[in-house]
Amino acid sequence: METKKAILRFLLSLLVCVWQYGLVCSTKICSRDQSRVVARIVKEKILPAFKEHRVPLASECQFATDRDMYMVHEDNKMMENTGRWACDFCGKAFVSEYFLDAHFGNRHSEHIQSENALCLADVCDVFRCDIVSGASTPDYWDIALCMEDDMKDLFSQCEALVDECIPASVTKNQSRSIKDTVVENVCSFLTCMKFWNTPMQQEESSHMALYIVLTTMTCFGIIIYNFVFYNYFFSDLSLESTYNPPPQKSKKKQTMSPYSESREPPRPRRPPPRPRHQL
Numbered sequence: 165m166e167t168k169k170a171i172l173r174f175l176l177s178l179l180v181c182v183w184q185y186g187l188v189c190s191t192k193i194c195s196r197d198q199s200r201v202v203a204r205i206v207k208e209k210i211l212p213a214f215k216e217h218r219v220p221l222a223s224e225c226q227f228a229t230d231r232d233m234y235m236v237h238e239d240n241k242m243m244e245n246t247g248r249w250a251c252d253f254c255g256k257a258f259v260s261e262y263f264l265d266a267h268f269g270n271r272h273s274e275h276i277q278s279e280n281a282l283c284l285a286d287v288c289d290v291f292r293c294d295i296v297s298g299a300s301t302p303d304y305w306d307i308a309l310c311m312e313d314d315m316k317d318l319f320s321q322c323e324a325l326v327d328e329c330i331p332a333s334v335t336k337n338q339s340r341s342i343k344d345t346v347v348e349n350v351c352s353f354l355t356c357m358k359f360w361n362t363p364m365q366q367e368e369s370s371h372m373a374l375y376i377v378l379t380t381m382t383c384f385g386i387i388i389y390n391f392v393f394y395n396y397f398f399s400d401l402s403l404e405s406t407y408n409p410p411p412q413k414s415k416k417k418q419t420m421s422p423y424s425e426s427r428e429p430p431r432p433r434r435p436p437p438r439p440r441h442q443l
């Protein structure tokens with residue numbers, strides 16, 4: 165009888181464990197960090213193309229930042245300095261963004277948007293969140309085992325996402341212009357060649373190229389100035405105007421001055437030669 169009860173108790177606890185595990189698994193956890201990365205890319209690389217044509221994102225867009233479930237939390241985050249992050253709801257401050265995020269989740273979860281909200285981290289495969297954020301760096305095998313077919317699938321997904329975000333009411337030219345810009349800024353990295361690059365690295369390399377060109381031109385200009393203009397216009401004139409060699413006569417006068425004579429002892433005079441006829 166006792167063994168039956170123990171078995172029943174064990175089975176019940178096992179059922180409770182399975183139910184709880186299923187509940188946890190079915191609960192969707194949306195990464196705040198990755199959502200932030202997507203929001204940043206959208207703000208910097210995608211929205212300017214839409215704003216240029218004064219076109220809003222379509223309502224079914226999967227990366228619309230105004231439907232981000234953490235949007236209210238992000239808007240009420242204050243970074244006073246790198247070591248002090250404050251909650252704008254209650255004023256509490258934390259030493260890092262990580263702890264402030266945890267505080268939002270524990271104390272202000274009522275501000276997480278639920279109706280018609282999006283988890284921006286869901287499009288991280290296309291937006292390459294881990295690479296852009298620096299959380300993941302490739303090793304040799306990541307690059308060596310990259311499959312172009314997989315990249316083509318991702319590229320197609322990216323294009324489909326962009327198409328969803330362009331409203332149907334825009335003209336063909338506007339649609340093409342917006343799509344070309346967004347594909348260039350986001351989707352074009354979905355190849356084995358560029359997958360591990362970041363848009364920020366691309367900017368840095370273009371800045372570096374500009375810096376190299378400017379430095380080379382400056383050096384070249386300085387060389388031209390020194391060897392052509394300076395030598396031609398200034399060297400001869402400056403020599404003529406500044407260098408006046410003293411005349412030789414004045415030198416002689418200087419050696420014959422009473423001061424020099426007084427300093428040098430007088431040389432003894434030779435006796436006059438005797439006349440030959442006396443010998």
Ligand SMILES: [Zn+2]
Nearest residue numbers: 251253254255
């Ligand atoms: Zn708070």
